[in-house]
Amino acid sequence: MTAAAAPPPLCSIVIPVYNRAAELGATVQSCLAQDYGAVEVILVDDGSTDDSFALCTALAAAAHPPGKAVRAVRQANAGACAARNRGMEMAAGAFLLFLDSDDAIPPEKLSTQIGAMEREGTSCCIADYLVVDADGRPLRRVSNDYPPEAFVTGFRSPSNSAIIFRRAALPAGMRWNTALDRMQDLDFMLRALSGMPDYSYVPEALYHYRMHDGARISDRYATGRPYAELFRSMARHLRAHPPARAGRGALLAAYGSRLLRSRLRMAALGLLRRLRGG
Template identity: 30%
Template sequence: MNQATPLVTIIIPCYNQAQYLEETVLSALDSDYSPLEVIIINDGSTDESPEIAQRLAENHDKVSYISQKNQGVGIARNTGIKASSGKYILPLDGDDLISKDYIKKAVEVLEKDENVKVVYCQGVKFDENGEKFWKLKPFSRNALARDNMIFVSGIYRRADWERIGGYAEDYNLGRADWEFWINMLKDGGDVVQLPFIGFYYRLTGNTNSLRKRTGGDEAKRKRIAYLNKKYPDFFERELNGPLRFQRTWSKPYNTLLKFFGKL
């Protein structure tokens, strides 16, 4: 690639992921895309993550390392992006992996069409027992209003992160990637899914613990209330009213309420 090829920054927030961090960073560095920079943000880890991150930064000139007190993944991503120089951003959690060709293929799409806001790919979920294909729903804004279908490691322009004010720093209710994609895409922009597996989502004890904390009915109600308060116009346009607890039924329920003058 020539010198005009844009820089891509891979943002890796890390909280107690020492067991997997080096594999994740080496996966990023193994990309066939260049130029590339990798920024690790230690979010107050209490394991060996800081030492591993420091060693990786010392041994690889494309890697830099930032440490902060524990403030959550959204703030950690914002910290890393503020320190970045890339035209394009790829968030990558500290235990996940990407394929060699993912970034190159994504940047080709983004460079060709400014209307494309996000590029992602097909993915698999994996653990020590093997891999399972991750069947993601097709993207549409109407579908996004009811559920998320873009994993956190979609590639996007840093300028769009700036435009929407970054990741929400007051949001700790789980599924932060869903809130972020709504914010970025609520008013338009195309989304492209590449037709190959380029993302590997690791299932770990930490992942399951997070799901337990944010997967119950109370957390779901708080999450829906937050989204409705922040994006009322988006839900009105896509669902004819607010997002409901039974998300799939939001639009027909809102339509029925409006028919009877109760909304």
């Protein structure tokens, strides 16, 4: 008798939820429709005031395809970073993916990216992604064909869900920075990428970033660009976890230079709007 094949390593998908009852079902369904055989979806409701948590619990209680599971938890409103940190603590997978509650992933995402990591023995896999409208129609494709350190030195966002991490490759205790009201995803992803000793790249659009008129989980915070905290966050991280593919001083200097240019550009745009009376 032929022995049954061992199940693939589990992938945990962490989804923070805040007032997303209308869109969450489609997001979770895109996770459960993966052709990869071992998936847990972790829904962390961040004190929603609509029916989001009721939907989370219903999704967790529903029957799912073999190898697929949904877990749901609710916390007092503490923000997107705290919700993602709670999800990381709950995650049991060897692989980790962060997904927003209004976005989606195509069925082949996990098998393609995890397959590349398993074949090549790498710490993370980066893919391209699509920006889509509220109805899912493609608006543009974004290429992420860069090595990990280039995202850091270029102050370049790969977008959260374009990357799958091997959980063991992330520094122990690494968490999302709850001091940041904005640009938390850029901060976490660039800190994580700074320590990746190797990577795989898949030139396929394996994540759909949805543009719509509704609020995202972090949009309820006051508008701001916390550049000083972004720099402090990266500096603290690099002191504790030296970068894998570049010198610490050179990486931080390049990051700071690009961050400053971004800050000056945003200040100039704000001044221009005020001069125009906008």
